[in-house]
Amino acid sequence: MTDSTTLPEIFQGRIDSEEKIEPRDWMPDAYRKTLIRQISQHAHSEIVGQLPEGNWITRAPSLRRKAILLAKVQDEAGHGLYLYSAAETLGISREQMLEQLHSGKAKYSSIFNYPTLTWADIGAIGWLVDSAAIINQIPLCRCSYGPYARAMVRICKEESFHQRQGYELLMTLCQGSEEQKAMAQDAINRWWWPSVMMFGPGDANSTHSAQSMQWKIKRNSNDELRQKFVDQAVPQAEYLGLTLPDPDLKWNEARGHYDFGEIDWDEFYQVVGGNGPCNHERISARIKAHEDGAWVREAALAYADKQRQRARKAAA
């Protein structure tokens, strides 16, 4: 390193040679801001993502299913925690992030603004939503920002049980009565397109992509990952004997991929913009949980203070 090397050059040099950026390193403000936005949104998605599934814990059809669903929702709380911690290394506080979520300033994944109407939805979320999440998250394990990459490694390890339990749940329904199979089909009909949209706008319209690629925050384009998801889901749906609700879905020999229909981006932007079926309900539930928990935080702090004072007195 010579004296004429500037901080931005050192920074980009590290990234180009696949070295990680760590919290105390110099980094451009825009890199810091992009990461705070992305990691906090990701954390919020984990936390809000507990709500649609939590809705079914008390109504799970067996003790086995209830224990599994509880464990999955508990994992999501943990994933939120890992990600909030990673974001905090960039200089934003937990409190600021929660404030941004509650005020609507920060976004979270739109998928969680859809309702979970039947038990089969729990299967559909595990299979489709968690499959999409895994495809999005695996490249993030190699993200240039160390704390984010480490959190993602931990999360990806835990996430595969989520996907498998969902698929197994749907297998059970599909091998059951006609009504159970119809329930599974109905859930897939409702969750397929929102899952396809989880990869975000198409490459031509993705606002943050080019810069994030250069910074190696992002490694694959939205459309590339979306294609991977579709290719993987088609045979899995066939095995279940379920139909994916897209008449244009067919194998393209020349491309070596499945072609699929036009995405309804109006719906996507409506839900992102706050007009999805459950946006209001989700945020209200989060705010209520935070406010209802205030006394626990107060009590813990008061108890810790008292313990400290007692220890001081005993030492004196």
Added chain:
Amino acid sequence: MPDKIGRLPLWEVFIRGKRGLDHKHAGSIHAADGEQALQYARDPYPRRNEGCSIWVVKSADIIASQFEDNDSLFDPAIDKMIYRHPTFYDVPEDLKL
């Protein structure tokens, strides 16, 4: 304000994967005191048998080196590194030294 989570101090969590291994940094957690930090760390981190012992330490108590000091801290090690490595020495191959 007591209802602000920002007032709950930050703790670093270290987990011993199994007996015979070092404690390794696993992540961080907000908690009012050490006891609560242990309880909270126990919830997510060793959920799948990833550990048999937990350390927590207040993040503010960690003294960390600064990037600006890297030259004085690590450069001398790079210069003199060669004779600290076994490959620096030429000795007969077949003696299994």
